[in-house]
Amino acid sequence: MKNYKSRKGFTLAEVLITLGIIGVVAAMTIPTLISNYKDNVLKNQFKRSYAMLSQALLSAQSQFGYLPRCYYKNDSGNITEISDCKQLTEYFLSSLKITKTCKDHAFKNGCIPEYRGADDIIKE
Numbered sequence: 001m002k003n004y005k006s007r008k009g010f011t012l013a014e015v016l017i018t019l020g021i022i023g024v025v026a027a028m029t030i031p032t033l034i035s036n037y038k039d040n041v042l043k044n045q046f047k048r049s050y051a052m053l054s055q056a057l058l059s060a061q062s063q064f065g066y067l068p069r070c071y072y073k074n075d076s077g078n079i080t081e082i083s084d085c086k087q088l089t090e091y092f093l094s095s096l097k098i099t100k101t102c103k104d105h106a107f108k109n110g111c112i113p114e115y116r117g118a119d120d121i122i123k124e
Contacts, residue, residue, distance in 0.1 A: 056095040060088055 010018075061067045070085030093101075102111035 052096065056092050059095050060091050063091055064088075 057067075064084075064087075068084035068088040070088060071079050100111065102109055106112045107114075
């Protein structure tokens with residue numbers, strides 16, 4: 001009888017099978033991880049934008065001593081503009097440090113970029 005020494009390593013076939021399994025699992029999970037990452041980035045951008053708008057509104061409220069209202073609905077149901085609206089708009093926009101303002105057709109003029117993702121912007 002031959003005396004076989006115990007093996008201390010893996011065969012090439014075992015290593016290749018293991019790498020193949022790891023590759024298949026990675027190919028299945030990486031797209032999901034990337035999708036989740038993009039969704040989290042969008043959520044965080046929204047939260048940051050919301051926080052900036054909230055801070056600008058609180059700053060305006062602090063500046064004026066009250067929260068200015070631009071419009072109100074009177075007893076007859078008509079909507080009326082209040083004179084505070086122009087002051088509020090100017091202060092609000094100055095506290096946001098806006099670099100570019102688009103008046104009409106913002107999407108067509110390139111102010112709003114086309115987004116390719118979970119929720120594409122619909123052109124009207």
